[in-house]
Amino acid sequence: MKYSAQRSGESTQSYIQDILVLCQEDNTSISEDEKMSHLMKGFTENIYQTLLKKEISTTADFIKWCNYINDIKWKRIGRQLYGCHELRRRSLSGLLILY
Numbered sequence: 001m002k003y004s005a006q007r008s009g010e011s012t013q014s015y016i017q018d019i020l021v022l023c024q025e026d027n028t029s030i031s032e033d034e035k036m037s038h039l040m041k042g043f044t045e046n047i048y049q050t051l052l053k054k055e056i057s058t059t060a061d062f063i064k065w066c067n068y069i070n071d072i073k074w075k076r077i078g079r080q081l082y083g084c085h086e087l088r089r090r091s092l093s094g095l096l097i098l099y
Contacts, residue, residue: 005042012047012066020059032058 004022006015019039023030039062040048047069054065 004038006044006047012070015042016063016066035059036062 004019006012016039019042020035023035023038027034036056036059039059040051043051047066050069051062051065054061056062056065
């Protein structure tokens with residue numbers, strides 16, 4: 001599979017969805033370990049360092065922790081920068097069903 005990194009300004013949700021789609025297209029029987037490897041290698045450094053401290057063995061765990069990190073970021077800076085009504089959080093929970 002072609003290496004893909006999270007682009008500047010790309011949301012965590014978009015990055016995860018893109019990588020999981022690429023994994024599925026490349027190999028329909030791809031293992032969880034391989035998916036995790038592809039997801040981790042392209043993440044931004046700050047997310048990567050945070051996720052290294054967690055026990056993550058499945059894409060479901062990965063998505064759960066990314067949701068948690070996004071929620072914490074939103075609570076910390078989202079309201080201050082954008083106001084409650086202007087910033088809309090998107091959940092990754094729908095990806096759990098797809099993958």
